[in-house]
Amino acid sequence: MRARRQGSNSIEVVKVTLPDGTPLELAQDATGADAAAAIGPGLARAALAVRQNGELRDLGRPLRDGEPVEIVTARSGHDALELIRHDAAHVLATAVLELYPGVKISIGPPIEQGFYYDFDFPDGTTVSEADFGRIEERMREHIAAAEPFERSDVPVREALERFRAEGQTYKVELIEDLVRDEGVETVSLYRNGPFTDLCRGPHAPTTASIGAFKLQSVAGAYWRGDATRPMLTRIYGTAFFKQSELDEHLHRLEQARARDHRRLGRELGLFLFSDLSPGSPFWLPNGMVVWNALTELWREENAARGYREVKTPILFDVELFKTSGHWDVYREHMYFTDVEGRTLGLKPMNCPGHVQLYKDDRRSYRDLPIRYSEQGLVHRHEPSGTLHGLLRVRHITQDDAHTFCTEEQIPAEVNRCLDFGHAIYDRFGLEPRLELSTRPDKRIGAEEMWDRAEAALTAALEQRGAEYQLAEGEGSFYGPKIDLHMTDTIGRSWQLGTVQLDYVMPERFGLEYTGADNAEHRPVMIHRATMGSFERFIGIIVEHYAGELPLWLAPVQAIVLPIADRHVPAAEAATARLHASGLRAEVDARTESVGRKIRDAELRKVPYMLVLGDREAEEGTVSVRRHREGDQGAEPVDVLAERLAAEAAERRPR
RNA sequence: GCCCGCCUAGCUCAACUGGCAGAGCACCGAACUUGUAAUUCGGAGCGUCCCGGUUCGAGUCCGGGGGCGGGCUCCA
Numbered sequence: 001m002r003a004r005r006q007g008s009n010s011i012e013v014v015k016v017t018l019p020d021g022t023p024l025e026l027a028q029d030a031t032g033a034d035a036a037a038a039i040g041p042g043l044a045r046a047a048l049a050v051r052q053n054g055e056l057r058d059l060g061r062p063l064r065d066g067e068p069v070e071i072v073t074a075r076s077g078h079d080a081l082e083l084i085r086h087d088a089a090h091v092l093a094t095a096v097l098e099l100y101p102g103v104k105i106s107i108g109p110p111i112e113q114g115f116y117y118d119f120d121f122p123d124g125t126t127v128s129e130a131d132f133g134r135i136e137e138r139m140r141e142h143i144a145a146a147e148p149f150e151r152s153d154v155p156v157r158e159a160l161e162r163f164r165a166e167g168q169t170y171k172v173e174l175i176e177d178l179v180r181d182e183g184v185e186t187v188s189l190y191r192n193g194p195f196t197d198l199c200r201g202p203h204a205p206t207t208a209s210i211g212a213f214k215l216q217s218v219a220g221a222y223w224r225g226d227a228t229r230p231m232l233t234r235i236y237g238t239a240f241f242k243q244s245e246l247d248e249h250l251h252r253l254e255q256a257r258a259r260d261h262r263r264l265g266r267e268l269g270l271f272l273f274s275d276l277s278p279g280s281p282f283w284l285p286n287g288m289v290v291w292n293a294l295t296e297l298w299r300e301e302n303a304a305r306g307y308r309e310v311k312t313p314i315l316f317d318v319e320l321f322k323t324s325g326h327w328d329v330y331r332e333h334m335y336f337t338d339v340e341g342r343t344l345g346l347k348p349m350n351c352p353g354h355v356q357l358y359k360d361d362r363r364s365y366r367d368l369p370i371r372y373s374e375q376g377l378v379h380r381h382e383p384s385g386t387l388h389g390l391l392r393v394r395h396i397t398q399d400d401a402h403t404f405c406t407e408e409q410i411p412a413e414v415n416r417c418l419d420f421g422h423a424i425y426d427r428f429g430l431e432p433r434l435e436l437s438t439r440p441d442k443r444i445g446a447e448e449m450w451d452r453a454e455a456a457l458t459a460a461l462e463q464r465g466a467e468y469q470l471a472e473g474e475g476s477f478y479g480p481k482i483d484l485h486m487t488d489t490i491g492r493s494w495q496l497g498t499v500q501l502d503y504v505m506p507e508r509f510g511l512e513y514t515g516a517d518n519a520e521h522r523p524v525m526i527h528r529a530t531m532g533s534f535e536r537f538i539g540i541i542v543e544h545y546a547g548e549l550p551l552w553l554a555p556v557q558a559i560v561l562p563i564a565d566r567h568v569p570a571a572e573a574a575t576a577r578l579h580a581s582g583l584r585a586e587v588d589a590r591t592e593s594v595g596r597k598i599r600d601a602e603l604r605k606v607p608y609m610l611v612l613g614d615r616e617a618e619e620g621t622v623s624v625r626r627h628r629e630g631d632q633g634a635e636p637v638d639v640l641a642e643r644l645a646a647e648a649a650e651r652r653p654r
Numbered sequence: 655g656c657c658c659g660c661c662u663a664g665c666u667c668a669a670c671u672g673g674c675a676g677a678g679c680a681c682c683g684a685a686c687u688u689g690u691a692a693u694u695c696g697g698a699g700c701g702u703c704c705c706g707g708u709u710c711g712a713g714u715c716c717g718g719g720g721g722c723g724g725g726c727u728c729c730a
Contacts, residue, residue, distance in 0.1 A: 116725095126657090126658075127658080128658055129658080129659070130659090216724095217658085217659090217724055217725075218657085218658050218659080218724090219657065219658065219724060219725030219726070220656060220657020220658065220725065221657080221725065221726045221727090222656080222726055225726075225727070226727085227655080227726080227727045227728085231656060231726075233657070233658075234657085234658095234725070234726080236724090262723095266665080267665090273721095273722090274721095275703075275720070275721050275722090278720090278721070278722090333728090333729090378730090380729080380730090382728080382729070383655045383656090383727080383729095384721090385655065385656070385657090385725090385726085385727085385728095386728065386729075387722090388723095391730095392729075392730085393730090396730060398730065399730095400730095483730090494729095494730080495729070496730065497730085498730070529730065531730090532730040533730050535730085537730090561689095561690085563687080563688060563689055564687040564688060565687060565688095566687080567687095591686080591688085592693080593688050593693060594688065594689050594690060595688085595691065595692070595693090596688090596691085596692055596693080597690090598689095598690050598691055598692095599690095599691035599692055600691085600692085601691090602690095602691055603691080609690080611689065611690060613688095615689090623689080623690080625690060630690070631689095631690055
């Protein structure tokens with residue numbers, strides 16, 4: 001606890017209130033630590049920081065008068081974890097600075113699952129996971145020493161001098177930017193043991209609060225996220241209060257790997273990848289069952305909402321892309337080929353093709369909106385380092401649609417798209433996150449077009465009272481968009497659906513319709529994908545279901561297991577009966593034990609296992625075993641077939 | 655594309671400081687005819703991602719290329 005200054009004779013006090021409403025009165029310069037001590041010695045020991053009006057502050061700083069105060073302890077949930085993870089980042093930097101003289105430090109924040117720190121190692125020095133042992137060992141020494149985090153607020157000049165003298169150029173740049181962008185005159189420094197860092201804080205009282213930590217991986221990261229600037233070495237780690245919590249966290253990560261769609265894709269025979277075509281999945285028979293079931297759903301939903309299915313080429317004369325603007329803005333992501341003196345490009349998007357359909361005829365306002373949907377195959381040369389199973393591919397099959405409409409029709413059409421999204425996502429029990437992306441730096445089209453387009457999307461979102469995040473500058477080059485995002489097994493966010501407003505493409509292709517006033521007008525184009533792409537969507541649902549696909553998607557819906565060879569004919573008859581009801585069923589006629597057949601079927605995640613022995617053969621039944629749930633008793637094959645067919649037709653989320 | 659790591663049988667993984675390339679599962683064959691998560695015995699299968707180098711000798715060391723994993727940038 002910091003010594004209280006008693007210099008003045010003032011008898012002023014600070015008044016704060018505790019979370020339960022109890023008022024607390026303390027001497028004028030009282031700190032968070034004083035408040036905790038005033039409440040009780042146990043809390044004084046456990047206190048890590050205080051929260052006042054939402055802001056987390058050091059325990060050692062004077063309380064702000066008149067505000068509620070909450071003492072943050074190890075039991076305060078994510079707040080507290082963030083605090084010690086930030087502490088751990090400082091300790092990591094402390095250890096690295098000692099072990100690698102000359103290293104430059106940049107930033108080290110807590111993140112969702114842990115923390116990282118970015119370093120610029122001297123030329124010729126690389127760090128890999130093999131070095132984690134000794135870095136962790138050094139970190140443990142600093143934690144065992146329970147070094148206090150001491151804050152000092154110093155003038156900018158002094159901080160600059162300090163970091164310049166240390167050769168910490170990244171820190172110098174950070175301070176200079178703070179001065180330029182925020183006009184700060186002082187900055188805060190935090191010292192723990194031998195290490196002093198530029199840092200906003202807050203921190204726990206000492207390094208000892210870090211109960212358990214682990215360095216996890218090393219990665220490259222551009223300074224300030226800018227690919228033109230130096231690449232730093234980022235060390236990721238995580239920290240918890242207790243070893244048991246860390247162990248549990250690591251265990252969860254381990255389990256998450258079991259539902260990774262890349263692993264399940266192989267185990268369930270859904271798809272495969274080859275070195276010969278990176279980023280392009282090969283779909284195996286089981287995977288095609290899933291694909292086709294999704295296609296059916298997609299087709300029905302489109303038809304029900306007034307979209308008409310079309311199909312357009314994948315290879316176009318490059319002139320098309322010059323007109324559309326892809327040549328200027330998207331060329332680096334495209335594949336080209338020269339044939340008979342003509343340059344052709346594989347389409348990276350379906351819109352220019354659909355524009356050709358629109359242009360095929362003179363259009364009247366009475367025709368609008370015109371809605372085309374296509375399972376559109378596009379190719380994008382995604383940089384090699386970005387490919388990721390089904391979630392990031394080069395061969396992309398979009399569940400694409402384009403609506404041509406009048407400006408007045410935009411809100412209704414955007415809503416139609418969002419409704420479509422809900423219809424699809426609800427079917428899987430998925431809850432996507434909505435994001436509104438506005439004009440990017442690299443764009444075409446006049447500013448007032450962007451103003452109108454962004455306003456229209458915002459209005460659609462507001463009107464339906466949807467929760468959404470704003471992603472400024474994340475829009476497409478031709479227009480703003482609303483995106484639907486999902487998270488994968490290990491917490492990464494992926495964009496699936498999108499609704500994009502486009503005033504540019506109609507302009508560039510000179511699209512028109514004749515209005516009620518008999519004059520020519522320009523339609524607006526709405527680009528829409530709901531699942532995003534079949535590839536990515538299947539990747540997401542495979543992980544979502546951990547490979548245990550619901551009946552309507554399961555590659556094999558039921559497997560009949562004859563107990564002995566003499567039961568095979570009856571098993572085949574039962575299978576035929578299931579086929580007759582439109583079910584995907586097969587027989588396991590191997591001369592293996594029932595236990596073995598059941599085990600294999602469970603591992604294949606087949607929803608229904610149907611055991612058939614003497615008893616069943618005689619009665620015309622099968623013994624039904626539900627995946628994961630066990631024996632459900634005997635049921636006549638006819639009844640079962642109809643029941644399962646009905647269940648599959650419902651397309652229930654699970 | 656960039657940073658770090660990895661690449662051995664269909665899959666999961668072994669092979670001490672360079673010294674005869676292996677196991678389990680899967681596969682094939684035989685016996686067993688089985689009642690709700692692995693029957694037994696036997697057999698075959700890789701020359702270590704590719705190219706080049708060092709060495710008496712390279713899965714192991716070096717250089718180049720490819721792919722994959724994690725991350726950055728980018729993106730459905």
